Structures are given as structure tokens and as C-alpha cells.
Amino acid sequence: MSSIDVNDFIQQNRALAEQVETFRGYWESEEHWKARREFLLRNINDYELEQLDHLVSLSMVWANNVFMGCQYSSELLEKVKEMAEGIVVKDAPIFKTREEIMKKQQGR
Template sequence: MASSSKKIKNNEEFPTDWDIDYYRADHESDEHWQMRRHFMELHKDKFPEDRLVCLAAVFTNMEFMGCRYPSETMQLVAELSKEVVKDYRKSRETRLKRTFVAASEAAEARVKGRR
């Protein structure tokens, strides 16, 4: 059993042979799943399954939806996700940026002949 479990700080052992793919949601995009999956793969030997699944969900909520959590949680997830987000954020820099304009500004510009 030693090969399928790891020790954590308080000498508690937990299994590491669980299936990450079990946690993919039907509605989850490939991009979100790949990020969440990579996060779990990197840290599978550091946290029990239930805690890691929650941390991975927090990570994707922070990264993709801008969610905020208590500062201790934000700091932990930011540290754990450094390697995961590096390439993703770099690839996002080259994507087309969208500029949102208020409807009133768009209408005014159209009336003035600017498109």
C-alpha cells in the first residue's frame, strides 16, 4: 500500500491512485478541464482527494470567472497554480481583445458618422 499513498504533515496517509478523469463535468469546456486536470496531476501527491478536487475547482473559478475567496485560500491556490497558468496566460496575450462599449456611446458615434 505504500506505493499508492503518501504522507502529509500530520503523518496521515491518503491514497493517490484515484482517477482524476472521474471529476470532469459534462458541461466543462476542454480548455477549463485541461487546466483543472493539470492542476490536480501536479498536486495529487500533496493533498487528499477531496481537498485537491476543491482546490482545483477554486483555481478554475479564480482563473476563468474572477471569483474571490478568503486571502489564505487565494494565496495557497495562487502558489499551487503558478506552473499551470504560466503557458495559459502567455497564450491569452496573443488572442483578440474585445472592447465593450456602452450602447449610448455606440449610438452617439453612429450618429456622428464614426463607426
């Protein structure tokens, strides 16, 4: 779903889009929110109303990994990356783990 597709989806599904807007955190920048909103919209049809908290949590895991470099179990990261397949985040920061930094320093 490209940004054009997201906008079309929002126009065609106003009630759902308004519900998703309630999931935005006050701390989220526009760039951060647009990416996380796309994650939510791409996956919302796979979750029942009672499971939306779970979907919101998964979207935060994905966003925290992309925007802040937070690490989670490999199984969880694999799941959210699969759910986010095709979402393009421009100028996403690149993070190195402590292990990557230590390996580089030991190689010197």
C-alpha cells in the same frame, strides 16, 4: 509541468490519469478541463486518497478564480495560486472587482 510533461505523466501513470478524469465536470470546456487537470496532476501526490475531495475543491477554487473571476479569501487564493504556479492558461479572461471599478469611476 508543461503540456508535454502532462501528456508524458498521463502516459506513464494511466490508472492515476483515469482516476483524475472522473473529476471532470460535464460543464467544463476542454480548455478549462486541461488547466484544472494539470492543477490536479501537479498536486495529487501531496494528498492522501482520503483527501482527494479537498484537492478537487481547491482545483475548482483555482479554476473559478481564473475562468470566472470568483473571489475568495486572500489566504485561500494565495494557497491555490502557489499550487498552480507554472500552469499557463492561454487567453484567460481578466476580471475587475467591484472595488476596482468604483475606484476608477471615483477618480474621474
